[in-house]
Amino acid sequence: MGYKGKTVILGILALAAVALFLFYQLNHWEYALPRRGIKVLAIAVTGAAIAFSTVIFQTITNNRILTPSIIGFDSLYVLVQTFIIYSFGSMSMAVINKNLNFAISVGIMIIFAALFYKLLFKREGQNIYFLLLVGIIFGTFFSSISTFMQVLIDPNEFMTIQNRMFASFNNVNSDILTVSIILFLLIALYSYRYLKYLDVISLGRDQAINLGVPYDAVVKRLMVVIAILVSISTALVGPITFLGLLVANVAYEFLKTYQHKYLITGAIFISITALVGGQWIVERVFTFNTTLSVIVNFAGGVYFLYLLLRERKEW
Amino acid sequence: MNINIINVSNEIEKGVGFKLDLKFFMKLIYLYILLIILSITSLFVGVSNISPLDIFNLTDEQKQILLISRFPRLISIIIAGVSMSICGLIMQQLTRNKFVSPTTAGTMDSARLGILVSLLLFSSATPLQKMIVAFVFALTGTLIFMKILDKIKFKDTIFIPLVGLMFGNIVGSITTFFAYRHDLIQNIGAWLQGNFALMMSGRYEMLYISMPLVVIAYIFANKFTIAGMGEEFSVNLGLNYKQVVNIGLIIVALMTSVVVLTVGIIPFLGLIIPNIVTIFKGDNLRRNLPYTALLGAIFVLICDIVGRVIIFPYEIPIGLTVGVIGSGIFLYMLLRRNHHGL
Numbered sequence: 001m002g003y004k005g006k007t008v009i010l011g012i013l014a015l016a017a018v019a020l021f022l023f024y025q026l027n028h029w030e031y032a033l034p035r036r037g038i039k040v041l042a043i044a045v046t047g048a049a050i051a052f053s054t055v056i057f058q059t060i061t062n063n064r065i066l067t068p069s070i071i072g073f074d075s076l077y078v079l080v081q082t083f084i085i086y087s088f089g090s091m092s093m094a095v096i097n098k099n100l101n102f103a104i105s106v107g108i109m110i111i112f113a114a115l116f117y118k119l120l121f122k123r124e125g126q127n128i129y130f131l132l133l134v135g136i137i138f139g140t141f142f143s144s145i146s147t148f149m150q151v152l153i154d155p156n157e158f159m160t161i162q163n164r165m166f167a168s169f170n171n172v173n174s175d176i177l178t179v180s181i182i183l184f185l186l187i188a189l190y191s192y193r194y195l196k197y198l199d200v201i202s203l204g205r206d207q208a209i210n211l212g213v214p215y216d217a218v219v220k221r222l223m224v225v226i227a228i229l230v231s232i233s234t235a236l237v238g239p240i241t242f243l244g245l246l247v248a249n250v251a252y253e254f255l256k257t258y259q260h261k262y263l264i265t266g267a268i269f270i271s272i273t274a275l276v277g278g279q280w281i282v283e284r285v286f287t288f289n290t291t292l293s294v295i296v297n298f299a300g301g302v303y304f305l306y307l308l309l310r311e312r313k314e315w
Numbered sequence: 316m317n318i319n320i321i322n323v324s325n326e327i328e329k330g331v332g333f334k335l336d337l338k339f340f341m342k343l344i345y346l347y348i349l350l351i352i353l354s355i356t357s358l359f360v361g362v363s364n365i366s367p368l369d370i371f372n373l374t375d376e377q378k379q380i381l382l383i384s385r386f387p388r389l390i391s392i393i394i395a396g397v398s399m400s401i402c403g404l405i406m407q408q409l410t411r412n413k414f415v416s417p418t419t420a421g422t423m424d425s426a427r428l429g430i431l432v433s434l435l436l437f438s439s440a441t442p443l444q445k446m447i448v449a450f451v452f453a454l455t456g457t458l459i460f461m462k463i464l465d466k467i468k469f470k471d472t473i474f475i476p477l478v479g480l481m482f483g484n485i486v487g488s489i490t491t492f493f494a495y496r497h498d499l500i501q502n503i504g505a506w507l508q509g510n511f512a513l514m515m516s517g518r519y520e521m522l523y524i525s526m527p528l529v530v531i532a533y534i535f536a537n538k539f540t541i542a543g544m545g546e547e548f549s550v551n552l553g554l555n556y557k558q559v560v561n562i563g564l565i566i567v568a569l570m571t572s573v574v575v576l577t578v579g580i581i582p583f584l585g586l587i588i589p590n591i592v593t594i595f596k597g598d599n600l601r602r603n604l605p606y607t608a609l610l611g612a613i614f615v616l617i618c619d620i621v622g623r624v625i626i627f628p629y630e631i632p633i634g635l636t637v638g639v640i641g642s643g644i645f646l647y648m649l650l651r652r653n654h655h656g657l
Contacts (some may be wrong), residue, residue, distance in 0.1 A: 129473040130649070133414075136480055137646050140582075144638035151631050294491050301485040308478055309467065 003257040003266075010254075010269035017277040018044065024284065040276060042172040045180055046237040047247075047271035052188070053229035054244030055251070055267050056222050059202045059260065063128050064252070065307050067244040071135025073113070073230040074239030075142035080108045082146040086153055098175040106231045113227035114220075168238050169279055169292050180232045191225050194218055198260040240293050242300020247271040249307070346609040350393075353616040357392070358385050360620055362628045383516050391519040392511055392619050392633075393612040395578045398525040398570040400611025401532055401604065403585020404592075405563050408543040408600050410464065413593070414476040416585035417571045421483040423580050425456025426572040427503070428490045435497060442521055442576065449572035456486060457564050508634035509579035511619055524573050528566050529608065536601035539563050579634055581615070583641030588614060590648055 021040050026032055054067045068074070084104060093100060197218045201208045209215045233240075251267035278292045358381065359365055365377050365385075373381070403416035410420075417423045429452025433445045440448075460482055464475060494503045532539075541549045542559045549556045574581065588611045592603050615633065618640060622631035 129471055129477055133473050133477050133480075134646065134649050136477070137642055137649065140638070141642040141646060144635060144642055148631065148635050148639050151635065152626055290492055290495050294488055294495065298485060298488040298492065301481055301488060305478065305481045305485065308474070308481065309463070 003255045003259070003262050006255055007262050007266050007269070010266050010273070014269040014272040014276075017273045017280070021276050021280045024280070038174050038177065039172050039279075041181070042174055042177055042236050043169070043275050043279060044272045045177070045184055046233045046240075047243070047275040048268045049180075049184060049229040049233040049236075050240065050244045051247045051251075051267035051271035052264055053226045053233070054248045055260065055264050056191070056198065057226050057244075058248055059198050060219055060222055061131075062202070062204060064249060065245065065304065066128070066132060066135065067242075067248070068226055068230050069239060069241050069244055070132065070139070070304075071116075072139030072142055073109075073116075073227070074234045074241070075139045075146065076112055077105065077109060077231055077234040078239065079142045079146045079149075080105045080112075082149045082153075086149045099179050102176050102179060102231070102235060105235070106228055109227045109231045110224050113223050117219075117223050169282070170288070173236050176235055180236055183228065184232055187225055187228055191222065194222060195260045195264070198222075199258060202258055202260075238293075240296055242304060243271065243274070243296050245307075246296070246300050246303060247274060249303070343605060343609070346606065346613065350609060350613050350616070353613060353620065354389055354393070357389050357616055357620055360623050361385065384514075387516045387519045388511050388514045391514040391522050391578060392615050394522040394525050395509075395511075395574050395581060396584065396612040396615030397529060397608040398522075398574055399581055399584040400588035400607045400614075401529060401585075402567045402570050404589040404600065404603065404607050405532060405539055405567055406585070407589055408539045409560060409563050410461075410475065411543045411545075412472055412475050413590055414472060414586065415479060416583070416589075417567065418580075418582050418584075418586060419476040419483070420460045420479040421456045421486055422453050422460075422567060422571045423575060423582075424483040424486040424490065426450075426453040426568075426575040427580070428452050428456075428486055429572065430576060431490050431494055431499065431503065434499065435493065446521060446524075446572055446576055449576055450569055453572045453575075454564060454568035456482075457568055461560075461564070508632045509574075509581040509637070510632040510634065511578060512630055512632070514578070519577055521573055522577050525570050528570055531562075532566055533601070533604055535559065535562060536604055540600045579632075581634055582638050583645055584611060584615065584637060587641055587644045587648065591644075 018040055022033065022036050026036075050069075057068050058064055058066065081101075084101065197208075197213050200211050200213050201215070201218070203211075205215060247267050247270045250270050251263055254270075255262055255266045257263060274296075275292070278295060282288065282290060282292050282295070361380070361384075363377070363380055365373075365380065369377060399417065402422075406415045406417065406420060406422075407413055426449045429449035430445055432452065433440045433448035436448075437444055460479055463478060463482065467474070467478070490503060491500070494500050538554060538559045541552055541554050542556055542563070546556045549559070589603070589607050592606045592610060596603055596606055615637070618636040619633050622633055622636040625631060
């Protein structure tokens, strides 16, 4: 079966997971359905954003183990949020108005993504492990500073906004759902015309330039795209460190193609299946006795270690 | 090794005055003086007002505060700082890698898992039981990490701490999984963040176990250096390689579990202190041990005082202050590592 057929199968699986989540034991549908619908929509958008950003990021950096969240983009978003609350207070427009808050955060994220890219990837011949370690420590650094500021903020003030600012799977941030969906669709539309470049960029920087790709311009735009996508996923559900790594690599292994049109679509479907299905298992099988991010982190961590230890040249 | 020292000292000599000053301070006598000044400061920082002038006519209440809270806190800070930096130094010598430490080898996370298991198995575990279980787990975790290291053919300085961090992550998520099921997340959170606020007489005494271990580490210092050169090399020199490595790991695991159990996790300490000492003093383990110990204590003391002053009368847990400052310094070291030959 070709990769097209496989993509269709993945799509059907994703739909099945969503349907299972929506209609399993649906007794009071007029009450439960809208709630489940919002939740499943938020989770699906998050999963799609994570998969999308990870595949683009891995193609740009030409490796299979770096992902935006592993090098600390998620924690950066949380830091930006904390910083806004810290410097403006919880009653300011920048915090109360969800959409404004989101816009400011995305803006700061884009600036930082540009800096990050300059700092880490512009230098020639950087060792990939070096980048990875620096990225991980950056993540720790950002989250320590966030916690540090969260301690400094007046505890009462902090409690009132904590739930709204720092979402989780059981506490999806649905206020900005509409904005996120619109933004995600716009981004998808915008980056559609760059997908063909990505196929070439995956050959490497020099080859891509040789073949006539306006490399720097494309990469810069795609970094902005990644920053926005990371903001969407983190704002909706919060950081999930290893999900991107898992779904992107499963997509590569399963589809065995280099066409990003299919890779990205496939990764998005896998991600939605994993998140929605996983959340369903957490709710129904474990009856909320554990959280999805714990499971994802465990599976992702083991897989990551496996990737690191398997000796392969293509990193 | 020698080349590194020359590089570094060259750099220091042609470097700016700031670096010269730092080197100037890298003498034991100054470190001691600094430690004493900071210790006295630490004794007199706190919510109830005790000024150094009162020292000769203390009221009963002030005496109580000093004896029950301030002195135990000072002592536990010093011991924890000393032990964690020495743990880092030993691990770095044994693995011959400058970026290995209890934080980046899964030792801390394993100790935490051990404490959780002891809580689940014996519902009212005594501190000693907890410590033994934590020790067994920390030792097993570190041994597994060393086994993974043996299996890796590709030994890149940067690659090894990465594997360690991931290993720690996996152990950490197992801990979270079980903690969540048994409603112990908050307790886990407390161990995640080192905190000296609760150090009172009756709660910190276990830290004294570290003291003899420091002495043992000093006695074995040269052997650790030789063992770090590899199994074949050290057997050639007539060293019982396995035994020395095991002793080193036992010391590390014991110290780590004691500190995690009483204080909590203090990240990056074992990583940055030995490296700072190496930058200034070279690679002689035995000579570096006192510097590392002193600098570790001073660093934790400074962080603790900062954490206590910044939102006075509340305080910021030490794990956070060290986390922010430590990860900052570690990043700096990573980005500039070629300058310092690490």
